[in-house]
Amino acid sequence: MRIRYSTAQDGSIVKKALVYTADEHGIDKKKINIKAITIIEQLRHYGYSAYIVGGAVRDIILGIIPKDFDIVTDATPPQIRNIFSKARIIGNRFRLVHVPIGNEIFEVCTFRSLKDGLTGNTFGGIEEDVLRRDFTVNALFYDPLEQIVVDYVGGMKDVWEKKLKPIIPLNDIFSDDPVRMIRAIKYATTTGFKIPLPVQWKIRQQAELLATISTSRRSEELSKIIHSHHAADIIKNLDNAGLFMYLQPNAVARMHENNEFRTSYFQTLKSLNDHAGLSPPELAVAALVRDYLEDIISWTNDYEQYAKAFTEAQQFIRPINLPRADLDKAVRLLFRDHAVIIEASWNQDQLPQPRKDDKQTVNPVDPAEDPNTVKAVKPERTKVKKNRRFYYQRRKQRP
Numbered sequence: 281m282r283i284r285y286s287t288a289q290d291g292s293i294v295k296k297a298l299v300y301t302a303d304e305h306g307i308d309k310k311k312i313n314i315k316a317i318t319i320i321e322q323l324r325h326y327g328y329s330a331y332i333v334g335g336a337v338r339d340i341i342l343g344i345i346p347k348d349f350d351i352v353t354d355a356t357p358p359q360i361r362n363i364f365s366k367a368r369i370i371g372n373r374f375r376l377v378h379v380p381i382g383n384e385i386f387e388v389c390t391f392r393s394l395k396d397g398l399t400g401n402t403f404g405g406i407e408e409d410v411l412r413r414d415f416t417v418n419a420l421f422y423d424p425l426e427q428i429v430v431d432y433v434g435g436m437k438d439v440w441e442k443k444l445k446p447i448i449p450l451n452d453i454f455s456d457d458p459v460r461m462i463r464a465i466k467y468a469t470t471t472g473f474k475i476p477l478p479v480q481w482k483i484r485q486q487a488e489l490l491a492t493i494s495t496s497r498r499s500e501e502l503s504k505i506i507h508s509h510h511a512a513d514i515i516k517n518l519d520n521a522g523l524f525m526y527l528q529p530n531a532v533a534r535m536h537e538n539n540e541f542r543t544s545y546f547q548t549l550k551s552l553n554d555h556a557g558l559s560p561p562e563l564a565v566a567a568l569v570r571d572y573l574e575d576i577i578s579w580t581n582d583y584e585q586y587a588k589a590f591t592e593a594q595q596f597i598r599p600i601n602l603p604r605a606d607l608d609k610a611v612r613l614l615f616r617d618h619a620v621i622i623e624a625s626w627n628q629d630q631l632p633q634p635r636k637d638d639k640q641t642v643n644p645v646d647p648a649e650d651p652n653t654v655k656a657v658k659p660e661r662t663k664v665k666k667n668r669r670f671y672y673q674r675r676k677q678r679p
Contacts, residue, residue, distance in 0.1 A: 284430065296407060300436060302427040307340050309424055315381040316349035317424045319364075319388065324425065326363055328355040329406070331421035335467075337429065338417045341439050342471060351388045352421070356403060360388050374401055407432065414453065414460050415467065416445045444473040450482055458489035462501050465521055469514045483521055490526035499600045502527050506564040512549035530596050534572065544571045562609035565602055569593040570614060579618035586611065586622050 282299040302309075316332060323330040330353040336346035353360065360377045361367045367379045367388075376389040392412050393404025406421065413419040416435040422428075429436065438445050444467055446453050454461050461483045468475045475483075490498070505514050518524040525532040535542035548567045569592075577589045589611045597607075612622045 282428075297430050297432040298436070300429040300431065305341060305422075305429040305436065307337075307422065307427070307429070309427060311340055311345065312422075312424050313349045313384075315384055316351060316386055318381065319351055319379055319386055320424060322363055323351075323353050323355055323360075326355070326359075328353050328359070330355075331406075331423055331430070333421050334413075334418050337420040337422045338435075338439060338471070340422075341420075341436075344471075349386060351386060352391060352406075352409065353388060354391055354405065356390055360390075406430075411447060413447055414457075414463065416447055417443075417467070417471075417473070419447060442471070442473045444468050444471075444475050444479070446479060450478060454482060454486045454489060458486065458493055459497055459501060461487065461490065461521075461523055462518065462527075465517050465523065466505065466508075466514050469517050470508070470510050480521070483523070487522045487526070490523060493526075495599045495601055498527055499602060502600055503602065506549075506552065506567065507561070509553050511552045511564070511567070512546050515549060516546060527600060528568070528597065530598065531568070531572070541571060560609070561603075561606045562613050565606050566610035566613050569596055569610065572596050573611075573614060577614075579615055579620050581620050581622070586615065589614070 281301070281304055284297040284299055312332065320330040320332070330351055332349055333352045334350045336349045339346045355363070357369045357375050357377050360379070361369055364377075364379045367377050369375055369377050374389075374392075376387055379386045379388050390403045391406050391409040393402040394408045394411060395402045395404065410419050410421075410432040416433045416438045418435070419431075419433050420435045420439075421430040423430070433447055434445075444464060448456065464475060464479065464483065467473060505511055508514065515524055518527070519532060519535070531545065535545060548570050552564055552567050573589055573593060573596075576592060578585050590608065593607060593611055615622045
């Protein structure tokens, strides 16, 4: 193990990070997405530093194959876009870059500074960036070229001891971004890490802050959960922590009123565990509404029943906004499970809508075939070709 030092403001040398070699961290480079390594190689080629960071490093150390590989660098978004021609800068509050390679998209983020606080968007260095991350186990920087892990906050030790320890002070971590409460439960559930009691108490104390988060961010978090291999366990733990009511209040109310519904609801979610990542999105969406619709829908080949199922499902998952196409497919899937095939033309968005001024005839006359229709004829434009040779001679003859 090596030590990375830095110079303090008074000129003294201070210990900043521990650097773990390949023999110490145990990461198998073959498990790293080769496309992510290619992006890092390109950034290094142009003189920038770059690392794989976050959950991907944590998961590989634990022997879990990561779903995403996030990359962090000291290159700014415009500089990243100049290197990767197909890259796209996204985000208003936090500007980062999506770099597509083949059929995959990688998120490349610039180091953030503490100059404007924990939620500012000022670019900085790695030593500041690490202090803005949520938990120590998500603040490990892996260099696949040198095969080292750089640890500024004791994250390696916490991974080995399976502790979920916050980096940001407890009084600030959830008030700055309440979504971190959801992620804390999710990380603990998927990794088996323990959440310290002070963190658990703070989550219960500040759970209501989730109501201030936009529905789009809450929808994104729920979508990730239901498409994971741990949907039932994560949602059960969110409910126990008093957080799930801010994602699915109607489901929580029904679970607390009806214990049978609660049992069947979690049994349906548990069935997703074996299909996560392999099944179409509508299967996960259907799991959120299946047990509710079973009690109120007659599964018949009738448009009114389909429209009722779609509307009820949409209302039941409020305030979450999932793609209408996925919800439509989910409702069709539930009908199909009851041996009823719903025609594709029954999608509410695709039904023909009558025009406001359409009172009229059953077979309107096509204007092109109406003999009384007067067609406007555009005059043909005639091109006048100039005789440049003659024009040149006339100019030459002028006195």
